[in-house]
Amino acid sequence: MEIPSRSRISMEIDGIVQGVGFRPFVYRLAARHSLSGWVKNLGSAVLLEVEGEGRAVELFRDAIVAEAPPLAVIGKVVVEQKSLCGGEGFHILESGRGEPGGGVSPDCDVCADCLSELFDPADRRYLYPFINCTNCGPRYSIIDAIPYDRPATTMAAFPMCPACLQEYHDPGNRRFHAQPNACPVCGPSLALFSADGANLPGDPLQETVAALKEGRIVALKGIGGYHLAVDPLNEGAVRRLRERKKRDEKPFAVMFPDLASVRRHAECPEKEGRLLQGVERPIVLLKKLPLQEISELVAPGNRWLGVMLPGTPLHHLLLRLFGGPLVMTSGNLSDEPIAYREEDAFRTLSGIADLFLTHNREIRTRTDDSVLRLFAGEPLFLRRSRGYVPRAVLLPAHQPAVLAVGGELKGTLCLTRDSRAFMSQHIGDLKNAATAASLEETASHLCRLLEIEPEVVAHDLHPDYLSTLYAEKIELPRVAVQHHHAHLASCMAENGLEGEVLGVILDGTGYGTDGTIWGGEFLLGGYRRFERRGHFSPLRMPGGDAAVKEPYRMALSALYSVHGDRLFEVSHPLLCAIPDGDRPIFLKMLQRGINSPLTSSCGRLFDAVSALLGVRGTVSYEGQAAIELEALAERGEADEPYPFLMVNGERHVLDFSPAMAAICGDLAAGREARHIARAFHRTVAAAILETCRAIREESGVERVVLSGGVFQNRLLTEDVFLLLAAARFDTYRHRLVPPNDGGLALGQTVIAGRSFQGE
Incomplete structure (x- = not known):
């Protein structure tokens, strides 16, 4: 042409x-x-x-x-x-309003040019902890509205000095129209406070480093909220942090100065290294090296370490001056969202932190750290938050504007416009007023920021979730979405799938359409409808929710499925530990279903095996028993699965009681627990394959989506993938959103959007 x-x-x-x-x-x-x-x-x-x-x-x-x-x-x-x-x-030209569009940049790490200036004694921003340019720095956490101009950010409180203004208006300068542009003369500044709020003298950064080296705990204001920092090599300091935060065993993340330092403490292949060094600066799970100095209390009983690199100029300065790694864990009380306002930080963290290193740049939106691990060479989100939010996920088709409010655990929101879905940052477990308030704040802010007016609200089918109660207050049409159907749709949507698929949905808890607790599900369907074509055989949960925190109860239930009323005649260390007075009570609960709801949950099955093997009888955080069982299985060897039954009737029901009997037999024969754990993983994978084959024969459907929190388990997911591939299934998994409940809202939006269109 x-x-x-x-x-x-x-x-x-x-x-x-x-x-x-x-x-x-x-x-x-x-x-x-x-x-x-x-x-x-x-x-x-x-x-x-x-x-x-x-x-x-x-x-x-x-x-x-x-x-x-x-x-x-x-x-x-x-x-x-x-x-x-x-x-x-x-x-x-000056910004105009225009039509609502598609994006706000996530917060990102300091760029190489700014980092060079940060440590250049000749530069006017030498050691300035708020250095940034158009290629780096805070974005989502400081924006209040679009178009993205300085008056619409929390930097509006800092008028630029003549030198910064000159850069801002110079088209050839790297800071041309950089909205957070600032310097020591005109920009934000640091301050150090005691736990009782007294402003402390001296250089805030130098004093903070000195305190950390003394083993003190510091609350540090970052880009999206507060972290709690402590020396990870100081066992006494880490123990004090655990005691004060009331966090018995859940792992802490560790921030390292650079990649070389990471590799002295953990296995860090090239792909993991690239993830760590990305502008998003997520926490990445890496295997601990056997001989390294990090206190075992940082991640007790865990072969993996949550690792990150500095993500702000302040972090770079702090780690450089400290000269080594620091524990950097979310600044919050248990079950509450991360603190991001000064008044909230001092209220909630003053009983934990000895000092507060803060600054006067306001955070508009709290954003906790993102967490990933590698699976089959690709990232797998465990938490999608800072650095990735609010990047859009492309949907398979245009649809009405939907606000989805997620479930209860690992709360997130999702908003859609046309064919794009905007996931919110991680909000937390919606179990109290603080996280419920954070959910509402986030919904309001995202709607305003993205200029989306929802036409319909989607929520979980469970009537008592705080997210459901919030949705009921919104004066819009509502669509209640079954939990596992939302998981199926979430995986479909991010993979751009239409039509019908077979969903293998494995998690801990989800309210079923029959009023029971689901969690080991084989669903056939798409966005508009689904059928429950198979599930794990239900087990009783003695004590209801108590069985989640005390996996030994699920072990009792699993043993009851094998031995029935002769349960306490069986020889097993776990049974011997049950006091004589409690035995009749447990037996009646299991016989009659008293305060013992049925569940098909795969997560509870993993809990039962964990307790049977003596790995974990009680837990201090969600998923602990299964996580530690996986870690044990990674050290084991087993080629053959245990036996199981598939009962074919109206649905395909997987009965694992033969496996439970075989596990007990192996324990009695002296087989090592690590090999038993590995064989159990192979058993679940083999059972999934057999059920998928049976449903394919009936339906002709060959596409399988894997979703639910159990698919955070690398070992099980790998086993399932290999078996399904060998059987010629087209298998899809999550890459853009977490398989756990953090991805639930995405599925809710598409189901509600299709339903609303249909009506």
Whole structure:
């Protein structure tokens, strides 16, 4: 095609194109190609027109996508030919409102250029803990509205000094239109306080480092909230943090100064290293090295360590001055969201922290750390939050605007516009007023920030969840979504699937359509409907919710499924530990179902085996028994699964009582627990394969989606994947959102959107 000698085009670009230096990038690109025209923010898109020599315009158009700024995520580009109108120079115009668009940049790590300046004694921002530019720094956590301009951020409280203003208005400068731009003269500053709120003298950073080296606990204000920091090599200090935070055994994350330091303490292959060094700065689970100095109390009884690298200039400074790693765990009380306002931090953390290192840049939106692990060479989210939120997930089709409020555990929200779903940051377990309030705040902020007015609200089928109660207060049509159906739809949506699939959904708890507790499910269906075609054989939960915190109760139930009323005649260490007075009570509970609801939960089955093997009879955090059972199995060897039964009737029901009997027999024969644990994992995988084969024969469906919190278990997921692949199933898993309840809201939005469209 012949290129015109002179041309003018307009381009509308949406995606994450605000707060990432996109307009300055366009300005420099236009200058490179000697083009005239203009660029401006419009809603959350960028609109521009350029005019010049035809070939130059074509090169400019191609470079917009190929050379976009590192933090930009381009969604859609609309190009139109325009009439020539001349003009000189290229201009950045004032932002306009425009149509609601697609993106706000997540918060991100300090870039290499800023890091170089941070440690350059000749630079005017030398050791300044709030250094940033258009390629790095705070975004989502400080934005109040769009278009993304300084008055719409918490940096509005800091007027720029002449030197910063000059950078801000210089198109050739890296800080051209960098909204958080600041320096020691005009920007935010640090302060150090005692636990009772007294402002302490001296250099805040130096005093903090000295306190940490003395073994004291510091509450540190980061980019999205407070962390609690302590020396991980100081066992006494770590023990005090556990005692004060009332966190008996749940692992703490550790921040290391650099990758070399990480590799002295944990196995860190290349892909994990790249994840750690990404601008998102997530926590990544790595295997501990056998000889390393980190206190065992940091992650007791766990072969894995949650590792991260510094994610802000303040972290880089602190770790450099401290000279080693630091525990960096969320600053909150148990079951409460991370503290992010000063008054909340001092109220909730003053009984934990000895000192508070804070600053006067307000955090608009709290964002906890993201957590990932690697599976089959790809990231698997355990928590999707800071650094990734609110990047959109592309949906298979356009749909109405839906607000989904998730479930109870690992709470997140999801908002949709057209074919995009915007997941919120991790909110926490919705078990108290504080997390419920955080849910409402987050919903309000996301709707305002993304300019979405929901047409329908989606929530879990469980009537008593705080998220359900919140949804009921919203004056919009509501769609109640069955928990495991939402898991199925979540995995379908992120993989762009339509039609019918077989969902293998394994988790701990979900309210079933029959009023019982589901959790080991084989669902056949899609977004609009599903059938329960199979499930794990139900077990009693003696004591109801008490059985979640005391897995030995599930072990009793599993043994009862084998031995019935002769339960306490069996020889097993766990049974011997039950006091004589409690035995008749447990037996009646199991015989009559008194305060012992039925559950098909895979998570509870793992709890039972964990307790049977003496791994974990009680837990101090959710999933602990299964996590430690997996860690034990990773050290074991077993090629053959244990026996199980598949009872075929109206549904395919998997009965694991033969496996329980065989496990007890192996224990009595002296087989090592690690080998038994490995064989149990193979048993569950083999049972999944057999059930999928049976349902395929009936339905012809060959696509399988794997979802639910149990698929955080790397060993089980790997076994299932390999077996299904060998049997020629097309298998899909999560990569963009967590398989646990943190991904539930995504599935709710699509189910509710399709349902609302249908009506």
